[in-house]
Amino acid sequence: MIATVLSPKVLRAALPALSLLILLVAVWYLNPRAISPLGFNLMFNLAVPIALATVAQMCVITVNDLDLGIGAYVGFVVCVAATWLYDTPLLGIAALIGGIVLYMAVGALIHVRNLPSIVVTLGMSFVWLGLAILVLPTPGGKAPEWLAALMKYKPPAIPIPGWGDLQIPFPIIAAVVIAIVAHVLLMRTSYGSILRGSGGNPKAIERAGWSLLKTKVVMFGAAGFFGMLAGLALIGLTTSAQANVAERYTLLSIAGVILGGGYFVGGRVSPVGAVIGAMTLTLSLPFLTFLKIPPDWQIGAQGAILIVVLALRAIIDRLGPQQ
Amino acid sequence: MIRDVLRKPWLWSFVAAFLVWLATMAFTGFKGGGELISAALTFATFFVIVGIGQMFVFTLGPGNVDLSIPATMTLAGSVAMKLMDTQDSMIVIGLLVALVIGVGVGIFNYILILGLRIPPIIATLSSSFVILSAAIAYGRGLRIKPPPLLAEFTTVQVAGIPVLAIAVVILAALMGVVLHRTIYGRSVTAIGQSIRAAGFAGVPVERIRFLTYVLSAVLAALCGYLFSGFSGGSSLSMGEQYLLASIAVVVIGGTSVAGGNGNLPGLWGAALFLFLVQSMLNTYQLSAGLRYLATGLIIIAVITAAGGQKTLR
Structure with missing residues (x-):
């Protein structure tokens, strides 16, 4: 029994959740008041867009590519949402759909011409930034009311007899919904396993009669879709838009996928883990602030957290049977 | 002979650079062409390093x-500038310290890659967080003038x-000899073509990979040192544009992205091209948005045309 619980496979799967739990306990130790509905709302507010961007990045990593343009793309969505979607919703929707179509086209280009995704998506980051500036040259704009209302939504309290009302913070509900949707689509459908297979063993998938071009286009399209949701969630949280508002999302999303137990190659990803990874990264900032780490070292500390988790995973892997 | 030259993968980057130069000159009526080439050579130098x-x-x-x-450049540049404190007598010491930082970063990167068995892309990304933080904490964002x-x-x-630029042309030529004529360079190529075959043939794979990551970090540190002096x-933020630049010059320059086929002359053509595209868009007086958009589209177009060759395997 203990052997099963401590087997590398279980440990590996539990590591992302364990990291988040350890961080939560640490935050509670440093500042008990933070562990409250209000504290959760404040700490995890930005977790929703980051989790969505992380799921987008995970889609691309599933097919063995990397998206270095996701941050700029989220910024583009924010700018479109704050201007066109606010003033002329139809034009805004058309632009957002156009963004997803462009993502699919990039996936097709990378597959057909056998190009390195890092260069193409890095080039695309300039394209998105340029488009965002064209849509909104100076910071400003306004979030559509329904988005702001959605992000400020306060779920009704659940009365628990003999204890009081339980108020589940919206970011937590949103994160659970995102994780379940992504998990079902990628891990529980038959085409989802084809998609993961096209990252794990492309040759086998191709010989079995599936189009690798199609899997790549689908996954890049999914990345565009989740990236769009990330941008919409972000503008709902912030009051005004700016072209480079989500610059850091590129690195955060990659770190989130890796923290969540995703491997960079072989289609081995975990949607639930990715969402947990994004939340861990979000929580690391208040944690570092409570620790009184100066802001200068906060990026470095996030990098260090990433390295520590990867080191733990390497140790777990070494405990297991040699592959 | 001519056919041999035409089949060189690096040729196209120079052709592209020349076309962009012509397009710029057509706009200014061929005024300032020489100055533009001087400027291009200067800025391309840092991309090439x-x-x-x-x-x-x-x-x-x-x-x-x-x-x-980019993070290594920033750290090496800011530590060296602070240490030299505008004194000419400290130039050599500053250079040595910058290079030592490069060696340190290279070793750190390689420890992550080998020790944690993570892909280099994630290892160098994680380490760049830490390196950049060190640069921020050390430099405090102050701009210290070079000697x-x-x-x-x-x-x-x-x-x-x-x-x-002349010095870096010589450096590139030397590195070309290193790549094509030395045991180290041939080992790098062999590993890129087939890591298993190279291992069976007795190439010390891990030692060669270690040296290569150290080499990359040392050159980044050197670039940070020189660029701080220049600017x-x-x-x-000095390293910011070097993430795209360092990757783009390699791919546009005709180096195989599948590995095992490096190309040095192409780096110069690609670096000149990258700078000339920027200055062309500035000359055309496009708005910032259009400039970014055009830069991205041109880079993707050139990579689509230049890269994408089928791998040997």
Whole structure:
């Protein structure tokens, strides 16, 4: 029994959740008041867009590519949402759909011409930034009311007899919904396993009669879709838009996928883990602030957290049977 | 003979650079063409320095890339500038310290790659967080001027040709010899073509990979040192455009992204091209948005045309 619980496979799967739990306990130790509905709302507010961007990045990593343009793309969505979607919703929707179509086209280009995704998506980051500036040259704009209302939504309290009302913070509900949707689509459908297979063993998938071009286009399209949701969630949280508002999302999303137990190659990803990874990264900032780490070292500390988790995973892997 | 030259993968980057130069000149009525070439040579020099390191890393095979170059540049530049404190007598010590930082970063990167068994892309990304933080904490965002002699060395020109560019042409030629004629360079190529075959043939795979990541970090540090001297001091954002630049010059320059086939002359053509595209868009007086958009589209178009060759395997 203990052997099963401590087997590398279980440990590996539990590591992302364990990291988040350890961080939560640490935050509670440093500042008990933070562990409250209000504290959760404040700490995890930005977790929703980051989790969505992380799921987008995970889609691309599933097919063995990397998206270095996701941050700029989220910024583009924010700018479109704050201007066109606010003033002329139809034009805004058309632009957002156009963004997803462009993502699919990039996936097709990378597959057909056998190009390195890092260069193409890095080039695309300039394209998105340029488009965002064209849509909104100076910071400003306004979030559509329904988005702001959605992000400020306060779920009704659940009365628990003999204890009081339980108020589940919206970011937590949103994160659970995102994780379940992504998990079902990628891990529980038959085409989802084809998609993961096209990252794990492309040759086998191709010989079995599936189009690798199609899997790549689908996954890049999914990345565009989740990236769009990330941008919409972000503008709902912030009051005004700016072209480079989500610059850091590129690195955060990659770190989130890796923290969540995703491997960079072989289609081995975990949607639930990715969402947990994004939340861990979000929580690391208040944690570092409570620790009184100066802001200068906060990026470095996030990098260090990433390295520590990867080191733990390497140790777990070494405990297991040699592959 | 002519056919041989035409089949060189690096030729196209020079052709593209020349076409962009022509397009710029057509707009200004061929005024200032010489000055533009001088400026292009100067700025391309810095792209080439980091490009050489990135090219050796790329040649190791798919999945090998160094994303810590911008952070390493920033750290080496700011530590060296602060240490030298505008004194000419400290120039050599500053250079040595910058290079030692490069060696340190390279060793750190490689420890992550081998020790944690994570892909280089993630290892160098994680380390770049830590390195950049160190640079921020150390430099406090202050801009410290370089020693006058270093500033002069990085900007002086002979007959319109920057001395630094000549030095880096020689460096690139030397590294070409290293890549194609030495045991180390041949081992890098062999690993890129087939890591298993190279291992069976007795190539010390891990030692070669280690040296290559150190080489890339050392060149990044050197670039940070020189660029700080050139641009009047180090700044925290000085490395920013070098992430795209270091990768783009390698790919546009004709180096195989599948590894095992490095190409040095192409780095120069690609670096000149990258700078000339920027100055062309500035000359055309496009708005910032259109400039970014055009830069992105041109880079993707050129990579689509230049890259994408079928792998040998």
